[in-house]
Amino acid sequence: MQAEIITIGDELLIGQVIDTNSAFIAKQLNKIGISVYQITSIQDHKSHILKALKEAENNADIIILTGGLGPTKDDITKKTIAEYFNDTLVLNTAVLQNIETIWKQYVRQKLLQVNKDQALIPSKATVLMNKLGTAPGMWLEKQEKTIISLPGVPFEMKAIITNHVIPKLKDKYKCPYILHKTLLIHGLGESTLAARIEPWEDALPKHIKLAYLPSLNKMRLRLSTKGFEKEKIETEIQEQISKVLPLIKKEFYGYEDEDGNEEAFLGNQLTKIGKTLAIAESCTGGKLTEMFTANPGASKYLKGGVVTYSTQSKIDILNISENLINTHSVVSQQVAEAMAQNALKLYKSDYAIATTGNAGPTKGDSNAQVGTVFIAIATKNTVYTKEFNFGNHRTRVINKAVNQALQMLQEEILKN
C-alpha cells in the first residue's frame, strides 16, 4: 500500500514555512503499514494542484493533501478538488454547526460569510470533522484510490489524522506491519561504522533495509522491514540487533524512542527510578531545559534550570566564586563542575548537568577557542567533566553540546 503526501502553499515554496506536516503524516502512516512513496510541496495554483493530483494517482493508492482550506481568497484547494471530481459544493449543516460552536467559544466576533462558506463541501466527500478549527477534513474515493484533504494548521491536521484518517484507513486497507528500530551510537563516523559492521551488513536478508543517519556527534543506525506477521518480524529484527551489538559494544548507548525523542526517553527513565534533574546552562542557552520541558510530564523529574549566560550571573545566581572564575576562566572544567554542583544544591535535585563554553561566532567572556565546551554531570556522590571542541558553527556547537549532555546523562543513569 503506497501513499503520497501533497502539501499546498506558496509559503512552503518561498521557504517562509518549513513543512513539518509531512513528517508527522508519514510517521503515522508507517505505523499502520502504509509506505509513503513521495512528498510533494506545490503552489496555491489550480493547475498545479490538478497536475499533482493526477501524477500522484499514478504512483499511490492514497493521496493526502494538506493546506489551502482557509477562509481567504488565496485558499483554493476545496474548489479545485470539486473540479477534479466533477463535483459541486453543497452546504454541510454539521460543519456549519461546528463552525458556529468554535466561533462562540473562542472567537466571540461576528461570524462572517467567508467563515460560513467553510461549510461548503464537495457533495461526494465524507466530512472528517475538525473540532479544533473551521476547515473540515474531506475523504473522497475514486475507483480504488482514496484522496484526503486536510487543513494545513499542524495541530488541526494532527487531530484529524489521529482521530479519523488512521482508523478509516485501517478499516479500508489490509496493511502489512512496518517495523523500524533505531540504534544510537556515539564516537564512530559513518564510514568507520560501516567498515566495522560490513560483514554483518552484507549478510542482512534483502527485506531488511539498513540506513546510516549521521547527526552531530552521534550516528543513528536504522533497521527497517515489513510483513504481515508482526511477531516473526520483531524476532527477526531482534536477532539481527543481537548480532550487530557485539561489534559496537563500546559505542552503542541506547535506542531511539518511537518518536525519535531522546530526552523524552531519558525523562521517562528518571521518572521510573524516582530521580530528579536540574540544569545549569551557559553556552547551550536554555536549549537543554527547553527540550525536556517540551514533553508532558517533565514536572515529575525536572526541578528547573538556570541560564547563566553572563559571567556576572554565574556569580550572582549560581554562587560561583569570582576567584574560581578568575583563576580558571569562565570556560573551564572547574567552573563547569561548580555550576553542576551548585545547581544540584540550589534545586535540591539528584542529578545536575552544566554546560559552559563558547558557541561563537566571536569570543565572549573568556579566551577559550570558539567551539570549546565543558559539560559536567553532578550527583550527590560525584562530579565529572568532559571537554570538547565542536567546531566554529554556532548552531552546531549548541546542538552537539546538547546531544553530548544527553549522552553523558544517559550513561550516568545507566550506572545505577
Next chain:
Amino acid sequence: MQAEIITIGDELLIGQVIDTNSAFIAKQLNKIGISVYQITSIQDHKSHILKALKEAENNADIIILTGGLGPTKDDITKKTIAEYFNDTLVLNTAVLQNIETIWKQYVRQKLLQVNKDQALIPSKATVLMNKLGTAPGMWLEKQEKTIISLPGVPFEMKAIITNHVIPKLKDKYKCPYILHKTLLIHGLGESTLAARIEPWEDALPKHIKLAYLPSLNKMRLRLSTKGFEKEKIETEIQEQISKVLPLIKKEFYGYEDEDGNEEAFLGNQLTKIGKTLAIAESCTGGKLTEMFTANPGASKYLKGGVVTYSTQSKIDILNISENLINTHSVVSQQVAEAMAQNALKLYKSDYAIATTGNAGPTKGDSNAQVGTVFIAIATKNTVYTKEFNFGNHRTRVINKAVNQALQMLQEEILKN
C-alpha cells in the same frame, strides 16, 4: 526562471527527519529572483531518482538535489546522476585532497576506501568544493538546464549554496528581483482581518500577491512581487503598505525580518538602544531564553534566564515569598510580577519577562485551568501582567505564550 528542489532520503519518507533543507534553499533562490516551482522528497531508489529528474526537467530550468551522497551503500545519488547523464565516474584529485585534509584535521582515523571513493565524480560535472565535509557538490548542464547535486547534511549544503551555487546562478541567469514583505499583526483572526482589508486587497495590482499566514495568536500578512526594476518594486510595495496600515493601526506591531526571526529582530533593537534583558520562565520551560540565545550576539543584551519549573525553585532561586504563592497560587498575576521583578534584580537587567502558567496536559502545582498563562514585563519603573488562556494543547500553549511574550516585550521597547 523556475527551480525545482528534490530531496532524497528514505528518512524523509518515513517521517524520521523533517526536511529543513528545502526551505533554506528556496529562500536563497528567492533572494536572487528564482522561484521554486515544486519541492519533491523521494526515496533512495535509482528508478525514483531518474523519474523525478525527468519530471523536474519538464517543470524547471534549475534542479537542485540534496542527499544520498554519503560513503555508505545506501547512498546512490552520484551513480544515478552519472547514469542520467550517460557519464562515468572519474577521480577528482582536488576533492581527494580536501577529503584527506578533513580526515587529518577532524577524524584522525584511517582513511578508508569508501571515503576515497567520495572523490569519484561524473566526468561532466563541475565540482562545488565542500570544505566542511567529504561529499562534494556537483554542477551539471544539459542543454539550457542546470542540475545541481548537494550533500544532505544541512550545514555542508548551506555553505555550498551560499559560496558556490548562488554566485554561479547569478552569473548564468539574468534573474528578476523578488520582494517579500511580511507584516506582523496580533488580535485579529484570518477572516476578520480579510474582511477589514477587503477593499484594499481587491484593489491590489494583479502582480502583487497577498498571503495570510495565521500562526498561534498572530497573523502574518505577506505581500510578494517580482520584476527587473528593484527600486520601482520597492516603492510600489511600500505604497501598498502605507495604504493598508491605517486599516490595522491598532493591531500591527512590526515586520518580520528577512529570516522570519522575531527574537533576532528584538535582540538587535535591544542592542541598538543598549538595554539588557533577563527571563524567568515557568510554563515556557526555557524556550524563550533558548530562542534568544540561538542567535549570535545574544550575549550583548541577554543577561540570562532562570527556569523555575517547580514551585520550590521559585522560592529558592527567584526568592518568591512562600506566603505570596500560598495566598495567590503559583499561577497568578502576583507571582508572575514577582518573578519578573526579582529576575530584573537578580540579573541586574533593564527589562525582564516572566511566564507562569499551566501548559498541561494535567494540572500542576496550582488549580489553574490548563492553558492559563500569566506573562509579566518588568522594567526599573514598571511591572504589568497579561492573563491568557491558550487552550489545552501543550506545545501550542508554550508556543503561544512565547509569541505573546515577544509581542509584549516589543510593545514595551517601542514605548521608548
